Structures are given as structure tokens and as C-alpha cells.
Amino acid sequence: MPAFRLFWRQISALIRKELMALIKDPSARVLLLAPPIMQTMLFGYAATFDIADVPYAVVDLDRSAASGELLARLDGSGLFQREATLASPSQIAPLVDRGDVLLAITIPPDFAAKLEAGQPAPLQVILDGRNSTTAGMAGAYLASIVNGFNRDNAGSGATGGVEIVRRAWFSPNLESRWNILTGMVAGLAMIQVLMVAALSVSREREQGTFDQLLVTPLTPAQILIGKAVPSILVGLMQSTLVMAINTLWFHLPFNGSLVLFYFGMLSFMTSAVGIGLAISAIALNMQQAMLYTFFVVMPLMLLSGLITPVSNMPEFLQIATYANPLRFAMDLVRRVILEGAGLSDVAWDFVPQLGVMVVTLPLAAWLFRHRLS
Amino acid sequence: MTSPSATVIVEGLTRLFDGPDGKPFRALDAVDLTVRAGTLTALVGPDGAGKTTLMRCLTGLLRPDEGSVRVLGHDALREPQAIQDRISYMPQRFGLYEDLTVQENLDLYADLHGVPQDVRRDRIGRMLDLTDMARFTARPAGKLSGGMKQKLGLACTLVRSPDLLLLDEPSVGVDPISRRDLWAILADLIAHDNLSVIVSTAYMDEAERCDDVFVLNGGRVLAQGTPAELTRQAQGLTYTATPPPGTPARFLQARLIDAPERIIDAVPRGGDVWFVRQPEAPEAELGALLGDAAWHPRSEALEDAFMLLLRQDQRTPHPAPVEAEALAPTGNSGQTDDAPEIRVRDLVRRFGDFTAVASTSFDVRRGEIFGLLGPNGAGKTTTFRMLCGLLPATSGTLEVAGHNLRTGRARARSAIGYVAQKFALYENLTVRENLEFFAGAYGLGFLETRRRVRAVMAQFELEPGLLARTLPLGYKQRLAMAAGLIHSPPILFLDEPTSGIDPLARRAFWRSITSLARAGVTVIVTTHFMEEAEYCDRIAIQDAGRMLIVGTPREVRDAAGGGGDIDMNQAFIAIVEQARAAEAQGQAAA
Numbered sequence: 001m002p003a004f005r006l007f008w009r010q011i012s013a014l015i016r017k018e019l020m021a022l023i024k025d026p027s028a029r030v031l032l033l034a035p036p037i038m039q040t041m042l043f044g045y046a047a048t049f050d051i052a053d054v055p056y057a058v059v060d061l062d063r064s065a066a067s068g069e070l071l072a073r074l075d076g077s078g079l080f081q082r083e084a085t086l087a088s089p090s091q092i093a094p095l096v097d098r099g100d101v102l103l104a105i106t107i108p109p110d111f112a113a114k115l116e117a118g119q120p121a122p123l124q125v126i127l128d129g130r131n132s133t134t135a136g137m138a139g140a141y142l143a144s145i146v147n148g149f150n151r152d153n154a155g156s157g158a159t160g161g162v163e164i165v166r167r168a169w170f171s172p173n174l175e176s177r178w179n180i181l182t183g184m185v186a187g188l189a190m191i192q193v194l195m196v197a198a199l200s201v202s203r204e205r206e207q208g209t210f211d212q213l214l215v216t217p218l219t220p221a222q223i224l225i226g227k228a229v230p231s232i233l234v235g236l237m238q239s240t241l242v243m244a245i246n247t248l249w250f251h252l253p254f255n256g257s258l259v260l261f262y263f264g265m266l267s268f269m270t271s272a273v274g275i276g277l278a279i280s281a282i283a284l285n286m287q288q289a290m291l292y293t294f295f296v297v298m299p300l301m302l303l304s305g306l307i308t309p310v311s312n313m314p315e316f317l318q319i320a321t322y323a324n325p326l327r328f329a330m331d332l333v334r335r336v337i338l339e340g341a342g343l344s345d346v347a348w349d350f351v352p353q354l355g356v357m358v359v360t361l362p363l364a365a366w367l368f369r370h371r372l373s
Numbered sequence: 374m375t376s377p378s379a380t381v382i383v384e385g386l387t388r389l390f391d392g393p394d395g396k397p398f399r400a401l402d403a404v405d406l407t408v409r410a411g412t413l414t415a416l417v418g419p420d421g422a423g424k425t426t427l428m429r430c431l432t433g434l435l436r437p438d439e440g441s442v443r444v445l446g447h448d449a450l451r452e453p454q455a456i457q458d459r460i461s462y463m464p465q466r467f468g469l470y471e472d473l474t475v476q477e478n479l480d481l482y483a484d485l486h487g488v489p490q491d492v493r494r495d496r497i498g499r500m501l502d503l504t505d506m507a508r509f510t511a512r513p514a515g516k517l518s519g520g521m522k523q524k525l526g527l528a529c530t531l532v533r534s535p536d537l538l539l540l541d542e543p544s545v546g547v548d549p550i551s552r553r554d555l556w557a558i559l560a561d562l563i564a565h566d567n568l569s570v571i572v573s574t575a576y577m578d579e580a581e582r583c584d585d586v587f588v589l590n591g592g593r594v595l596a597q598g599t600p601a602e603l604t605r606q607a608q609g610l611t612y613t614a615t616p617p618p619g620t621p622a623r624f625l626q627a628r629l630i631d632a633p634e635r636i637i638d639a640v641p642r643g644g645d646v647w648f649v650r651q652p653e654a655p656e657a658e659l660g661a662l663l664g665d666a667a668w669h670p671r672s673e674a675l676e677d678a679f680m681l682l683l684r685q686d687q688r689t690p691h692p693a694p695v696e697a698e699a700l701a702p703t704g705n706s707g708q709t710d711d712a713p714e715i716r717v718r719d720l721v722r723r724f725g726d727f728t729a730v731a732s733t734s735f736d737v738r739r740g741e742i743f744g745l746l747g748p749n750g751a752g753k754t755t756t757f758r759m760l761c762g763l764l765p766a767t768s769g770t771l772e773v774a775g776h777n778l779r780t781g782r783a784r785a786r787s788a789i790g791y792v793a794q795k796f797a798l799y800e801n802l803t804v805r806e807n808l809e810f811f812a813g814a815y816g817l818g819f820l821e822t823r824r825r826v827r828a829v830m831a832q833f834e835l836e837p838g839l840l841a842r843t844l845p846l847g848y849k850q851r852l853a854m855a856a857g858l859i860h861s862p863p864i865l866f867l868d869e870p871t872s873g874i875d876p877l878a879r880r881a882f883w884r885s886i887t888s889l890a891r892a893g894v895t896v897i898v899t900t901h902f903m904e905e906a907e908y909c910d911r912i913a914i915q916d917a918g919r920m921l922i923v924g925t926p927r928e929v930r931d932a933a934g935g936g937g938d939i940d941m942n943q944a945f946i947a948i949v950e951q952a953r954a955a956e957a958q959g960q961a962a963a
Contacts, residue, residue: 006816013813017799017806025801208797212856215761215866216814217787369765 010218014226018200022230036188036238040245043180054138057084057095057104064112070149074105079141089124096128103127103138115153178252182337183306185242186265186329190272190300193235194293197276200227201368202289220365227280228273228361235269236262243337255340264336264346268329271353274360275325281367300326325353380537380569381408381431385440388426400426402592403440408571408585413563415580416573417679418589419875420846424573425465427589428541431571432462445536461535465542467526471515475506475525478514482529493532500528503558518750520551527558538562540572544579546872548748548901549942550949556582575875577676578942588679590686600675607649607677610637612659614646614668622646623742623887623908625666630884632662638680638880641907642940644927649677676876683877713772714739714864714895715760720769722755729755731918732769737897737911739863742890744909745899748949752918753899754868760897761866762786774863787815790857794868796849798841798856804830805837807852808859815860829855833885847878854885865889867898871905883908903941914948921952 022028056074060067074080083101086092092104106124114121125142127135204210213223243261246252275296283289303310303317304326310318321327328349335341388401401423408414416424429435430442433453442449444456470478479497488496501507504524509517514525523543531538540559544552556579562568572583580586581600588595588603596603616625622641629639629648635658639648646666650659659668715737722730730752737743747753758764759771762782771778774788798807805826812822830837833851841852850870857865867886871879879902887908890896898909906912906926913923922932926941933944933951 009818010814010816013810016813017802017810020802020806021799207800208793208795209799211763211793212791212797212811213814214763215786215789215791216811217783217816218814219783 007222010216011222011226011229014218014223015229018227018230019233022196022234032192032234032238033241035192036241037245039188040181040184040242041249043184044177044245044250051134051137051141052079053081054079054103054134054141055081055083055101056138057086057092057101058082059086059089059092059104059106061109062107062111066112066115066153067107070107070146073145073149074142077141077145079145080138092126096126099128099130101128102135103142105142177250178338179334180306181242181246181250181252182334183304183330185239185246185337186268186326186333187301187304187306188242189235189238189265189269190326190329191297192238193231193269193272194276194279194297195290196234197227197231197273198279198283198289198293199286200231201277201280201364202283202286205283206285214369220368223368224277224361224365227277228270231273231276232266232269235272236265239265239269252337254337256336257340257342260341260343260346261333261336264329264332264349267350267353268325268332271325271356271360274357274364277364278360278367281364281371284371300324303327304330306330322352323356325356328352378410379407380410380445381406381571382443383407383427383431383440386427386430386437386442387439388423388430388435389438390426399592401430401437404589404592404594406587406594406597408569410569411563411567412569412584413559413582414569414571414585414587415583416571416587416589417575417577417580418595419683419877421591422589422875423592424589425541426592428462428539428571428573431456431539432460433457434462459535460537460539461530461533462539463526463530463541463543465545467523467530469514469522469526469529472513474511474513475517476510478525478529479532483532486533488533496532496534497528500531503561504528505554518551518748520547520554520749523547523551524555524558527555531562534566536569538568538570540570542573542575544574544576546749546869546901548751549903549945550748552576552579553946577674577679577876580679581675586675588682590683595682595686603678603682604673604675605678607673607681609670609673610649610652610681611671611673611677612648612650612668613642613671614648614663614666615644616646616666621910624891625663626908627884627887627891628664629662630880633684635659635662637684638677640880640904642904643907643930647671647677649681652681680876713737714741714774715743715897716770716772717760718770720756720759720771721767722752722759722764723767728918730759730915733915733920735913735920735923737895739895740890740893741911742886742896742898742909744906744912745897745915746903746906746912746945747915751915753915755918756915757866757868757897757899761789761791787860788863790860790862790865792853792857792865792867792870794870794872796841796846796853798849798852800840800842802841803837804835804839804841804844804852807841808856811856811859817860825859825861829858846874847881850874850878850882854882858889863893864895864897867896869899869901871900871902879905903945906941906945914945916949916952917956919952921948 022032058071060071071082075082084095086095086104089106092106095101096104104126106126108122108124111121111123123146125139127139129135201210204213218226243254247254276293279292279296280289283292302308303313303321303324305321306326310321310327313321332346332349335346339345383404383406386401386404386406387399389397390400392398404423404427406427416427418424426435430437430449431444433444433449433456436450445459447455449456470481473481479500483493483497501510504527506521506524506528509521514522517525527540527543543555547555559570559572563570572579574580584599585597586600586603587597596606614625614629616622622644626639626641626646629636629646635651635654637649637651639646650656713736717736718734720730720733721728733756745753745757755764759766759778760773762773762778762785766778773785776785776788778785799810802810808826808829809822812825817825829835833855835848835852835855841849844852854870871882874882883905886896886898900906906929909926911923911925912929914921914929922929924932929948930939930941930944933939933947939947
């Protein structure tokens with residue numbers, strides 16, 4: 001019999017067995033479907049940085065037509081809710097301390113006069129920095145309203161400097177959700193794949209079936225392939241599921257090529273499975289495998305740019321992100337889905353993933369036989 | 374019935390469980406039993422007889438469905454706490470904390486049982502003396518050998534001084550030397566502490582040491598009495614048969630055990646076969662069955678009576694004899710020849726600076742049954758794992774079926790079948806799915822897989838659609854065998870295959886092994902049941918990593934110095950102790 005037919009016959013038996021074990025266990029079946037659906041829904045609705053009805057206080061020492069117009073713009077934006085109108089700046093502190101207001105605006109007495117004279121007219125804004133993300137958002141919104149005010153004043157003939165604001169194409173309100181949901185296509189699938197792969201060998205070790213597998217003529221490479229393929233399939237299924245929810249439920253666009261998307265996912269899942277199987281081969285039991293998985297999932301997620309951009313991180317962490325396949329998968333997925341990027345645009349995203357595979361997969365295969373209890 | 378000196382009085386005890394098929398079955402069925410104070414009482418019976426359920430009812434952990442249980446004068450239903458305050462119970466798997474040291478485990482159990490500080494020191498000291506573990510107090514429990522763990526479990530159970538001690542199969546998986554130590558501890562406690570002990574066991578030599586024996590089967594008490602009273606039931610039915618020279622005893626044994634209408638039981642013993650005839654079968658009829666073997670009556674033993682009682686009971690399942698010839702490897706003559714199937718030369722395995730196996734050499738011929746024996750931690754598991762290719766050797770040569778294990782591992786592995794000590798197949802797959810997977814892993818084609826799966830399922834009477842998880846222990850064992858034989862290997866490795874299974878199932882199991890060997894399969898087996906060494910053509914005894922002796926059971930017995938009078942158990946202990954004494958002397962001289 002040709003050697004390759006024997007080779008594939010043995011591997012396909014293993015793949016079939018792995019898939020059967022995954023699908024036949026009702027609790028495993030639920031675990032494959034429920035978390036991605038639930039988490040995509042949760043992230044889609046809950047994980048948004050967009051704000052509305054920010055409580056604020058104002059001290060208007062100018063009481064001019066100009067200050068009145070600015071405040072009217074704030075109140076009319078729907079983003080800000082005036083909680084208090086104060087007589088003196090000294091009243092601000094207790095309100096911010098108690099958390100009654102997120103920001104307080106002080107309009108100086110010479111506000112209108114300076115505007116008239118064409119000089120810069122500073123506004124004092126106090127933000128509650130305890131919640132820096134929301135405060136930053138509120139500050140940015142406030143700035144954009146003030147800019148609008150400036151622009152309109154400029155249009156009416158005044159000499160105040162016009163600032164150019166770069167706006168995202170999509171409404172700011174939607175942008176953070178889109179960003180996170182596309183990231184989830186890679187991120188959620190990775191968590192599940194890591195888990196499935198990490199448990200696949202350690203479960204067999206714990207239940208004693210791994211010895212039974214090792215006494216068969218299966219080579220480490222065959223075991224590796226037989227263990228990796230089902231996990232990769234699970235990962236592809238998961239990312240498809242998340243993507244389907246994104247497009248069908250949250251109406252995200254899909255601008256790129258499906259073939260490129262799946263090719264990217266295949267590469268990413270393979271590198272994630274490499275990490276998972278290496279964990280699995282190191283762990284002596286399922287408990288250890290779970291622990292190690294949680295240990296790597298956190299840094300992988302944080303260093304991926306899912307929530308905070310990689311360019312904001314200190315230099316040494318930015319270098320560390322090159323070992324993180326999720327970072328490049330996320331970049332690839334976002335660009336393919338939202339930008340419609342082609343292969344030449346995202347080709348470099350494959351290189352670090354390939355590096356991870358080259359290290360983790362042989363390591364896992366070697367550990368199958370050399371990790372002794 | 375209610376004598377004042379009775380420790381335990383059980384009347385009409387019935388306990389139901391839900392079976393795997395969802396139907397309730399009676400684990401205990403109207404059991405009556407009285408245990409006298411200050412005695413050692415044994416519960417014996419096959420798996421599923423209700424021994425563990427009975428023990429748990431006595432502790433008050435399980436509520437009986439019907440009947441009454443009185444322990445030490447308290448009703449188990451109404452006052453379980455009063456009972457639990459005065460008894461100690463060691464379940465089959467005792468909960469030692471593996472990361473804690475021996476001392477910490479003992480202290481922890483003393484704390485849990487609220488043993489006062491002043492008593493504690495003496496008690497723990499005495500337990501350490503009895504178990505001979507004072508040297509190991511700083512060692513983590515997880516690093517102890519199986520026998521030592523069991524002794525530590527007993528010591529932890531006894532950190533307080535109970536009135537009644539319940540032990541559930543304390544000697545499963547324990548080697549003969551540790552087993553002897555364990556029983557010496559019990560004897561000491563009964564003599565000095567006026568303790569009552571109830572112990573369940575699968576070893577008849579252990580039951581023989583007890584004052585009273587209860588034989589359980591299918592949830593009922595089949596018989597009770599002193600060992601002598603029970604033994605007498607087999608009077609006049611027991612014989613020894615000597616096969617003609619040149620014929621292995623197991624051939625004769627197989628022929629006898631395959632005739633259940635005339636023969637109750639047959640086991641190889643010292644080159645002869647000990648057998649028990651059916652009471653209805655007249656002696657005259659035995660001649661035809663025995664052929665040219667010489668035979669004569671012998672005195673009966675407790676095991677003979679036990680087998681007689683079980684075989685006569687309607688509830689005992691009768692396993693069909695396994696005709697494993699159909700499973701023989703293709704292209705084998707079926708004859709034992711001198712070509713070594715396994716060659717081991719100067720095999721060494723070190724873990725760090727600890728030598729688990731020291732320079733070991735032996736050959737196993739084709740069609741031979743080769744037994745690997747040794748105390749817990751002697752290195753036999755390490756040797757075994759190296760032979761199957763699960764563990765690389767530090768140095769030395771290992772050849773299996775003509776393939777060097779260093780260079781041709783995959784080819785060597787395809788020539789062996791392996792049955793692990795613990796059931797190690799996929800529990801949430803069915804019988805058929807398990808077998809099909811292993812057929813595929815060994816590279817069998819579609820048609821070949823179908824043919825072999827059908828053959829082994831028929832051979833071992835396996836239901837294809839049942840989930841492996843739901844199989845009873847004996848059937849799990851069969852499935853493991855079926856998976857190991859799926860690719861018709863010329864060599865079969867069995868790691869303590871009979872650990873924890875009862876004498877009936879062990880007989881059936883060995884019946885299939887001997888017929889496989891007859892068909893030309895080479896069998897390597899490790900076991901803790903020394904009488905099972907009698908089925909082997911040759912055995913090797915290891916201790917502390919060294920090979921002490923390799924030879925036929927008779928040669929080993931002769932080397933032990935006891936001639937034909939001692940059993941394998943005694944021979945084993947003698948050989949290991951001689952070697953240890955020589956070692957100690959050698960060290961003293963140096």
C-alpha cells in the first residue's frame with residue numbers, strides 16, 4: 001500500500017475520533033455554540049465607548065449672548081445634560097467629588113469681549129479623570145461642539161481661527177462597536193480554539209488514553225495533524241458564527257474578499273492551535289491546561305489592539321506584540337471586512353503568524369513523547 | 374440474634390440503585406449479618422456483590438431502603454453521627470493529600486478527627502512504627518509507592534482509636550510484601566486495641582486469616598461461617614492433576630475449565646493443575662476429561678469452597694469461554710519456537726540520579742506468556758513502558774518483533790497490542806467507535822476494519838452501540854482487550870490487567886490469554902496476584918530496579934528454597950527478601 005494512503009488513513013481515523021468526541025458530548029456541544037453567540041451579543045451592545053447625557057455643571061461669569069449660544073449648543077446636542085448652573089467656580093469641586101457631574105465649564109467674564117476682539121477666548125473645562133475613557137470622550141465631544149461654534153461664528157464674519165476637524169467616515173456613535181465586533185471575529189474564536197486544543201491532549205493524559213494512543217504506530221506528526229485539524233475546524237466555525245451575527249444582526253458591512261478572509265483565519269487558527277497544543281502537551285492534567293490557557297489569553301487579548309491601539313503601548317510591549325498572532329489576525333480581519341483590503345495590503349500580517357506556527361507546532365509534537373509525568 | 378457482644382447487627386437490609394439502563398436494581402437484597410465484637414470479619418464476593426454498599430450502609434453514609442442497621446448499639450438511620458464518632462472507614466480510594474508530607478497528612482487527619490494534642494503524639498508515633506514509615510515522615514504522599522500510600526491511608530484512618538474499623542478492599546493494587554505488612558498491622562491492632570475489623574477483599578488468603586467470612590453474591594449473603602466451616606463445603610471435591618511431561622499445565626487447565634458441567638474450577642499450581650469437580654459429576658467421569666494426566670485427591674482450600682458457592686449460585690453470570698484462536702496473528706505457526714520475539718540487553722533507565730531500572734537483560738520467545746513481577750516501585754512499570762515504546766531507555770538495546778525500538782519505533786509499535794492498567798479507552802464513544810478508531814490508527818483498511826471489528830466484538834461478546842462509559846468493569850476490560858487485539862498483533866502487553874477484578878472474571882480473562890498464547894501470540898503481563906504467575910511460562914521478579922530472577926514458576930519456587938510446598942506468594946516474598954538481605958550485607962561489607 002502506498003505510504004501516503006496509510007498515513008492519511010491513520011490521520012483521518014484520529015480526526016474522526018476527535019470530532020466525534022467533540023460533537024457527541026452534549027455539554028461540549030453547548031460550549032461550542034453558546035459562548036460565541038452570547039459574547040458577540042454582549043460585546044455588540046455593552047462594550048461601547050459611546051456616551052450620551054453626560055451630566056455637567058456650568059459657571060457662566062460672562063452672561064453674554066455668545067456664552068448663551070454656546071450653552072444652548074451644548075444642551076441641544078443631546079450628549080450633555082446640564083445638572084447645575086453655578087454662581088462661582090468654588091462650587092464646582094463638591095459636585096465633581098460626589099460624581100454628580102462629569103465635567104464643569106467655567107466661562108470667564110471677558111469671553112464675549114475677547115471673541116469680539118478676535119482674540120483667543122479660553123474656556124476652563126474640569127473633567128472627572130477617575131473615569132478617564134468617558135472623560136476623554138466627553139472632552140472630545142465638547143471640543144467638537146466648541147469647534148462648530150467657532151466655525152459658525154467665523155461664517156458670520158468674526159475673525160476667530162477656524163480649526164479643521166478630521167471626522168471618521170462612519171458616525172462616531174457606531175465606530176467603537178464596529179471596531180470591537182470585527183475584532184471579536186478573531187478574538188472569540190481564538191479563545192475557544194485555545195481551549196479546545198489545550199484540553200485535547202491533556203484530557204487524554206488525564207484519562208490515560210494518551211498512552212493508548214502513543215502505543216499505536218501513529219507518529220508525533222500524525223498525532224499533531226489529527227489533533228490540530230478538528231481544533232482549526234472549530235475555530236473556523238466560530239469565526240463564521242461571529243461574523244454572521246455581525247452582518248445579519250448588527251448590520252456590519254463586509255467589504256472584502258471572503259476567500260482572503262478565510263485564508264487569513266486559517267492561518268491564524270493554525271497558529272492559535274499551535275499555542276493551544278503546546279500548552280496541552282506541557283500540562284499534565286486538564287486543570288493545568290485550563291490555567292495555562294487563562295494565563296496566555298489575557299496578554300494575547302490586551303496586546304492585540306482589540307481595545308487599546310498597539311501604537312499607544314510602550315516600545316517593549318509593541319515589540320512583544322509581534323509574537324501575538326491575534327494582533328495580526330485582528331488587523332487582517334478589520335481591514336478585509338471594513339476596508340475591503342486585498343492580499344497585497346495584508347500580506348505582511350501572515351509573516352508573524354507563520355513564525356508562531358514554526359515554533360509552537362514542532363514543540364507540541366516533540367512534547368507529546370517527551371513530556372513525562 | 375441480638376447478643377450483647379455484637380458490634381454490628383444487620384437485619385433485612387435492602388438498598389436499591391438506578392442501574393445504567395435506568396431500571397432500579399437491588400445492590401443489597403434482604404441481607405442479615407451479625408459481627409461479633411473484637412473479631413476480624415471478611416466480606417468476599419465478586420464485583421457488584423454489594424460489598425461496598427454494605428460498608429457504606431454500616432457507616433451511616435448510605436440510607437437503607439428497607440431493614441435495620443445497628444452499629445455499636447446505635448441505629449444507623451437515626452443516629453449516623455453517633456456511629457461515625459466511633460468508627461473509622463477506609464474507602465477503596467483513600468483521600469491522601471499528595472502534596473502534603475506523610476507527617477502533614479497524619480496531622481491533618483488528627484485535626485479533622487479532633488484528636489487531642491496529648492494523645493496525638495503517642496498515637497501518630499505508634500502508627501509510624503507499625504507502618505514502618507518513621508523514616509519517610511518528610512516525604513510528600515504523592516511520592517510514595519502504591520503499597521506505602523495504602524499503609525499511610527490506614528495510618529491516617531487510625532489516627533484516632535475507633536471501636537470498629539471498616540476497610541474496603543485495602544489490598545487492591547498492593548504487592549505481596551506490602552500486603553503482608555498491612556495484615557501484620559491489623560493483627561497487632563486487634564490484639565492490643567480490642568478493635569473489631571470488617572474488611573472486604575478479593576484475596577482468599579486474606580479471608581482465611583479472618584474469624585468470620587461472609588460470602589456475598591448479587592446483593593445476598595450466600596454463605597457465612599468461619600474459614601474452616603466454609604472450606605469444608607468443598608470436601609471431597611478437590612484434586613490435583615499432573616499433566617504429562619512437556620505439556621504446559623495451562624493447556625490442561627484450559628481443557629478442564631472449559632467443561633463447566635463437570636468442573637467447578639481449575640487453576641495452574643506449581644506445574645500441576647488444582648481443580649474442583651461438580652458434586653453431581655462422579656469421579657469416574659473425570660478420567661475421560663483428564664486424558665493421560667495423572668490425578669489424585671488433595672485437601673480443600675477456602676478458594677475452592679468460594680468458587681463452588683459462586684458457581685452453584687443461580688445469580689452468577691456464566692461467561693462463555695473465549696475462543697481466542699480466531700484472533701491469532703496471521704502467518705503464525707501457532708507453535709512455540711526459540712526465536713526471541715523480544716530481546717532486552719543491558720536496559721537502563723535513570724530519572725535524574727535515581728536509577729529506576731538497572732542493567733536488565735532477558736528474552737521472551739514467541740508464544741510465551743512472560744510475567745513481570747515485583748513490589749510496588751520495583752521498576753516493573755518502567756521496564757514495561759520502555760518495552761511498549763512509551764518511555765525511551767537511557768541505554769541498552771530493546772528489540773521487539775525484530776525491530777529496534779530506537780530506530781524503528783513506529784514499526785515495532787504496530788506489532789504490539791497494549792492493554793493499560795486503568796481502563797483507557799474513550800468513554801463517551803461507543804464500543805464500535807472505539808474499535809473503529811483503533812483499527813484506523815493501526816492503518817487497517819475499510820474492509821479489514823469492518824471484518825476485524827466484527828470479529829473482536831463477537832469474540833468478546835460486546836454490544837456495538839453501548840457507550841464505553843456505561844459498561845460494567847468486566848466488559849470494559851474485554852473492550853480494552855478487543856482494542857488491543859484489533860490489528861492481530863503478534864505481541865500483547867498487559868499492565869496489571871486483573872487489578873481490582875474478582876476471581877470469576879480473572880478466570881475468564883486468563884482463559885482468553887492462554888488460548889491467545891496457544892495461537893502463537895507472545896504475552897507480556899504484569900500482575901500483583903502471585904497465583905496468576907502460575908499461568909506464565911516464565912516470570913521475572915524485579916526489586917529496586919534489579920532483575921532478581923528469571924525462570925519458570927517452578928524454578929522460581931525452587932530458588933526460593935521451599936520446594937513444591939510453598940505458593941507463589943511465599944516464593945515471591947522469599948526471593949525479594951533474600952535479595953534485600955544480600956544487598957544489605959554487601960553494603961555492610963563494603
